[in-house]
Amino acid sequence: MIAKEDMYISLIENIKELVTVSEKDISLIMDSFKPKALAKKDILLFKGDTSNHMRFIIEGCLRSYYINEEGHEYIVQFGIRNWWINDLFSYLTKTPAQYFIQALQPTTILQIHRDDLDKLFIQVPVMERFFRIKMERAYVANLNRTVKSMSETSESRYLNFIKTHRDIEQNVPQYMVASYLGITPEHLSTIRKNLHQ
Numbered sequence: 001m002i003a004k005e006d007m008y009i010s011l012i013e014n015i016k017e018l019v020t021v022s023e024k025d026i027s028l029i030m031d032s033f034k035p036k037a038l039a040k041k042d043i044l045l046f047k048g049d050t051s052n053h054m055r056f057i058i059e060g061c062l063r064s065y066y067i068n069e070e071g072h073e074y075i076v077q078f079g080i081r082n083w084w085i086n087d088l089f090s091y092l093t094k095t096p097a098q099y100f101i102q103a104l105q106p107t108t109i110l111q112i113h114r115d116d117l118d119k120l121f122i123q124v125p126v127m128e129r130f131f132r133i134k135m136e137r138a139y140v141a142n143l144n145r146t147v148k149s150m151s152e153t154s155e156s157r158y159l160n161f162i163k164t165h166r167d168i169e170q171n172v173p174q175y176m177v178a179s180y181l182g183i184t185p186e187h188l189s190t191i192r193k194n195l196h197q
Helices: 009-016 023-032 088-093 114-123 126-151 154-164 174-181 185-195
Strands: 034-038 043-045 053-059 061-067 073-080 100-103 107-113
Touching (some): 009 023, 009 053, 023 114, 023 126, 174 185
Antiparallel strands (some): 043 100, 053 107, 061 073, 061 100
8 A cells, every 4th residue: 555645646746747737736636636545346336326426546446337228337437556446427417327337456546526626716727727637638539439449440439558558468357358348358359369369
């Protein structure tokens, strides 16, 4: 487990990649984000609950997924160290979440409740800019993924996945990678075999 005093370093570094914060700002940010530890398989967010927190991953791995009427799981997003994870639609619209968020291994996050984030925006105005940029990037990434899922072959999607997310591919079961790519585990197995010939 990461030491409490070291836990905030990666959050602050993540924020500093996009905006400039003072020492006073850093202190206010650290006071506003609360740590939460999850065991493997713990559910962080249940479908039907409203997502009221922004969440930053300190260590571990999570997945965001939904279950259709037939009981099939579809992975929408993975989250690893130094990433943000949420059901953004639920958070932004204050409506019930469409997804579950589950820890795939022991995980530690830092999270901030929407009420505390609103206060932080007043205390540290640059944080509003930080989250605006983050949400713009999330929107672009989601749109890009949607277009690629419709226009690229499954092999091409897999190759792009392992090129950009090698650390995820090595840490999650292959059937979950298949679910994320929108293909069957058998199809992924065939792709992997063909690539290694």
